[in-house]
Amino acid sequence: MVVKVGIAKLGNIASGVMAELLLDERADREDMESFMATSGTKMQTEDIERVVSNMKAWGPDFCIVVSPNGILPGPTSAREDLAKAGIPVVVITDDITSKKDKFDELKASNFGYIIMKADSMIGARREFLDPVEMADFNGNLIKVLALTGAFTKLQVALDEVIDQVKAGKKGADLVLPKIVMTADKAVDGEFVNPYSLAKARAAYEIAQGVAAVTVKGCFMTKEWEKYIPIITSAHEMMRHAALLCEEARELEKAGDSVLRKPHKKDGVLVSKTKLISKPE
Incomplete structure (x- = not known):
């Protein structure tokens, strides 16, 4: 079927x-x-x-x-x-x-x-957000959602x-x-190294907190001289969340413990952690 x-x-x-x-x-x-x-x-x-x-x-x-x-x-x-x-x-x-x-x-x-919860709003102010900034923010956010679990x-x-x-x-x-x-839901079961888990968890918490900052900059602050640095700080938060995720994954790579769960053609999920191995 x-x-x-x-x-x-x-x-x-x-x-x-x-x-x-x-x-x-x-x-x-x-x-x-x-x-x-x-x-x-x-x-x-x-x-x-x-x-x-x-x-x-x-x-x-x-x-x-x-x-x-x-x-x-x-x-x-x-x-x-x-x-x-x-x-x-x-x-x-x-x-x-x-x-x-x-x-x-x-x-x-x-x-x-x-x-x-971490899929936070972007800093949508014309003085700051151009197409490149939009794409960069979404790239960082996708990395956070992917690498945290x-x-x-x-x-x-x-x-x-x-x-x-x-x-x-x-x-x-x-x-x-x-x-x-x-x-906690995102990182559960995704990491072997406890430092990896802590970094990924921190990244998710930071990304989740971005929404409060962008809402302040986009809807609660009227003066452009004030809202530009506010929304810029939100994007910096997301960038550092993505960097934490990269650090977490590199730690898992170092221990040859990155969890991979591909689909087979019939939709069955298989998994592996050792890089040089077949998923089962």
Whole structure:
């Protein structure tokens, strides 16, 4: 059986850049196929409606709706419209846990969710953010999410949904993930060297803290002379978080203990730690 996985990408967070790639890293899986529909950089009503329409027409076994601030009206309407069409939905978004009422509604719903707490907002001020700075920030953030283990946990959770579909479950019978990706959750089981784990954990905590700084610089500070250094400091935080992740991985390399978990063609996950070895 070939499982159809839809990805509705509304606006951009770093997790959305990699969502379908994490499930088929060598583009050779024979048990699944994916389709992405995107609203581009914006999340206007008409753009989101077009994404939902395309996704319904493709008819996935389940759909991932990935967006910043997943409790906004646009992402909310997208998942609700897909659910009305009988398509199970997993929401992937940045940290919305502080918006307690809305988050409680999501928790109580039939939607799955993966809250990536470190997938922090960028410093979106014109005096600072040009295309190169945007790409550099997202590159650093992707490195943090990848090397701390956050992407691995996300990928495994989605693989578990795929496995359920392969086993014959569908619709409301699917058990969807409900995960808040904290630092402890991300690094769990990923490292042998305790210093590697500590560095990766520190990186995740720093990346998670970037959001508070960018919100201050983008929404709470009016004077440009003041908000430019604020958002610049947020990007410096993300750069150093990425450097900590590199240090953590280099320590694991030195001990020949980097954990690798590739997919086989049939979707089964295998693993290894020794570089010169075959995954089993």
